[in-house]
Amino acid sequence: MAILRPDQWMPKGVASLEPAALRAISENDHNLCVVASAGAGKTEFLAQKADYLLSTGLCRAPQRILAISFKSDAAKNLKDRVRARCDPALSSRFDSLTFDAFSKGLIDRFGPLVPPPYTPSPNYEIVFPAFRDWDDFLARHGYRHLSGKTLEKAVARCRLPIADLNLKKPEWKDVLERFWREYYRDETATQLTFPMINRLTNYVLSSDPRLIAGLRATYPFVFLDEFQDTTYGQYDLLKQLFLDSEARVTAVGDNKQRIMVWAGAMPDAFTTFASDFHAKQETLLSNWRSHPELVEIQHVIALTLEQSSAKPDAKRIKDVDGDVCAIWDYADRASECEGVAQWIADAVSAGEMAPEDCAILIRFRPDKLETELGPALASVGLRLRNVARMPKGAKIAIQDILTEDLTVCLMAMIRVSAFPKAPDDWHVLVDRISTMWGIDPNDEDEQDALQDDLGAKVAEVRSYLAGNSPSGASCAELTQSILDFIGETELRATVPSYHRDKDYLRARDGFLLLLQESAEDRDDWAEVVNSFDGIDQVPLMSIHKSKGLEFHTVIFFGLDERSWWNFEPNDSEEMRAFFVAFTRAMQRVFFTSCSGRGTKLTYIDDLIGRVGVERIPGPPS
Ligand SMILES: Nc1ncnc2c1ncn2[C@@H]1O[C@H](COP(=O)(O)OP(=O)(O)OP(=O)(O)O)[C@@H](O)[C@H]1O
Numbered sequence: 028m029a030i031l032r033p034d035q036w037m038p039k040g041v042a043s044l045e046p047a048a049l050r051a052i053s054e055n056d057h058n059l060c061v062v063a064s065a066g067a068g069k070t071e072f073l074a075q076k077a078d079y080l081l082s083t084g085l086c087r088a089p090q091r092i093l094a095i096s097f098k099s100d101a102a103k104n105l106k107d108r109v110r111a112r113c114d115p116a117l118s119s120r121f122d123s124l125t126f127d128a129f130s131k132g133l134i135d136r137f138g139p140l141v142p143p144p145y146t147p148s149p150n151y152e153i154v155f156p157a158f159r160d161w162d163d164f165l166a167r168h169g170y171r172h173l174s175g176k177t178l179e180k181a182v183a184r185c186r187l188p189i190a191d192l193n194l195k196k197p198e199w200k201d202v203l204e205r206f207w208r209e210y211y212r213d214e215t216a217t218q219l220t221f222p223m224i225n226r227l228t229n230y231v232l233s234s235d236p237r238l239i240a241g242l243r244a245t246y247p248f249v250f251l252d253e254f255q256d257t258t259y260g261q262y263d264l265l266k267q268l269f270l271d272s273e274a275r276v277t278a279v280g281d282n283k284q285r286i287m288v289w290a291g292a293m294p295d296a297f298t299t300f301a302s303d304f305h306a307k308q309e310t311l312l313s314n315w316r317s318h319p320e321l322v323e324i325q326h327v328i329a330l331t332l333e334q335s336s337a338k339p340d341a342k343r344i345k346d347v348d349g350d351v352c353a354i355w356d357y358a359d360r361a362s363e364c365e366g367v368a369q370w371i372a373d374a375v376s377a378g379e380m381a382p383e384d385c386a387i388l389i390r391f392r393p394d395k396l397e398t399e400l401g402p403a404l405a406s407v408g409l410r411l412r413n414v415a416r417m418p419k420g421a422k423i424a425i426q427d428i429l430t431e432d433l434t435v436c437l438m439a440m441i442r443v444s445a446f447p448k449a450p451d452d453w454h455v456l457v458d459r460i461s462t463m464w465g466i467d468p469n470d471e472d473e474q475d476a477l478q479d480d481l482g483a484k485v486a487e488v489r490s491y492l493a494g495n496s497p498s499g500a501s502c503a504e505l506t507q508s509i510l511d512f513i514g515e516t517e518l519r520a521t522v523p524s525y526h527r528d529k530d531y532l533r534a535r536d537g538f539l540l541l542l543q544e545s546a547e548d549r550d551d552w553a554e555v556v557n558s559f560d561g562i563d564q565v566p567l568m569s570i571h572k573s574k575g576l577e578f579h580t581v582i583f584f585g586l587d588e589r590s591w592w593n594f595e596p597n598d599s600e601e602m603r604a605f606f607v608a609f610t611r612a613m614q615r616v617f618f619t620s621c622s623g624r625g626t627k628l629t630y631i632d633d634l635i636g637r638v639g640v641e642r643i644p645g646p647p648s
Pocket of ligand 1: 041042043044045063064065066067068069070071072281284315316574575576577610
């Protein structure tokens, strides 16, 4: 493939990029900080920059680009975007994964090199202690005067080995040592949280400089998406790997969307990065997601978070009539659910949007709302999908199943077989299987043979679907037959997170359970696929799960003091969460409020009231 000169490169798949994005793409002499508000095209910018680096040979084979995101669907979106923009031979050198997956991958490979007594057992278990578990640990060990929240932060922030730490309060050394011992008490099944994995990664890297040298040689370019949510532990790892190295690091994000401080995110990640890495700054000024009326409202919220915020240049055309934003008032929770359900049903039947284009967001506990809103939607013929729910028997949430590599491959094969035309899925299949089978994308003979093999398998799956109606047993048989064709060994070898049995089985079983659930009461495979993909279902999620996503319409349940009990105006975590929720919408945002949920959040009424957003009676059922 011909290598382009930098001046020959052009953006792909979009009509234009703003000048700041173009500058940041071609700037590779310095580290970079790209700050941009919601919908500014940060993901698109990273995808274009990846294409620039790969197609101009600035990132030359076998070198790779490492892109780190904070959520698995953000990592998948970015990988998909790079695949759409870049030749497959180039995009296969783009590694897009979450911070957790990146450090876990290092521990899966280098865990045995972690010095004792911190060497984890190979089949370690990942655990997610709840609030009370931290307090419970402290109580059991006689540290009732210390707080569980502080312990959680200390585990994430303190380097290993604990014995070498020089802490202001020596008691903490004892607490932390006991904590690590307790999680390692079963020598054959160590328990690890992701922050602990992060610390083990730090430790193993510092104990063998060859590991860092290897990673630097592999990754001369590093992208960090949603950098505002970087934790201290992650930042330590980043510095350890790439500070003062030849690697060029591009950090992208938006301080106004910093909603993970409660989980240990740094309050000043950009400033610290800019100073430590001597990074140049660029600011993107467009908003490609939302139309001007919504951007106007977003801007008054943005100003409470950052007084210097410039109003983005809204690029989206408004394509709806009537209100684009309002606070809907209800007398009680039943009429709130019924009214919203009927409004969605009416908008869907008027052709304004599909059910999956209308997201229901809630501050916390989507499972609770699911029990109230689910039946209301069902009564108007619509289904609600709580993406945080785990299918029965699974150990993984729907939202995560959908982004698994295993799911991407299996569903591409099933879609290609179940639908007359699925060109995108065919490309995904060819691309993924080429990588797994080690087929050179530039070798025409090998590619022809692959296409023949795939064509034959698709014909076989098609005839299986025609001859077998959807059921638990046929879903299991179908899944196994496709896995046998792809080769589970090959699949697991190319996806680092599948090296351990536990992780692979969680993904495989989760996939099958969701497919079987989607097959319940259906006799058509196309419907099973649509149900699996969430087509014709109204998605429900918390604000945290909605980060990085976008929807035609957003309905936010519960603009009241009970849902936002900690709400403080100006630059608070709550206000930033409100900003994230608001900015997911392309066309419309509605908020619901009812006395059964709590009293009005008057500050928000006043704030968005300034730009004409009204509190009105909610649409009745
Ligand atoms: N240059 C462009 N031309 C046209 N559309 C674009 C361009 N850049 C981005 N978009 C579109 O705008 C929307 C928002 O882009 P993207 O998701 O990259 O924004 P973001 O800055 O990552 O947003 P957020 O921080 O709010 O998650 C997407 O639908 C994307 O396809």
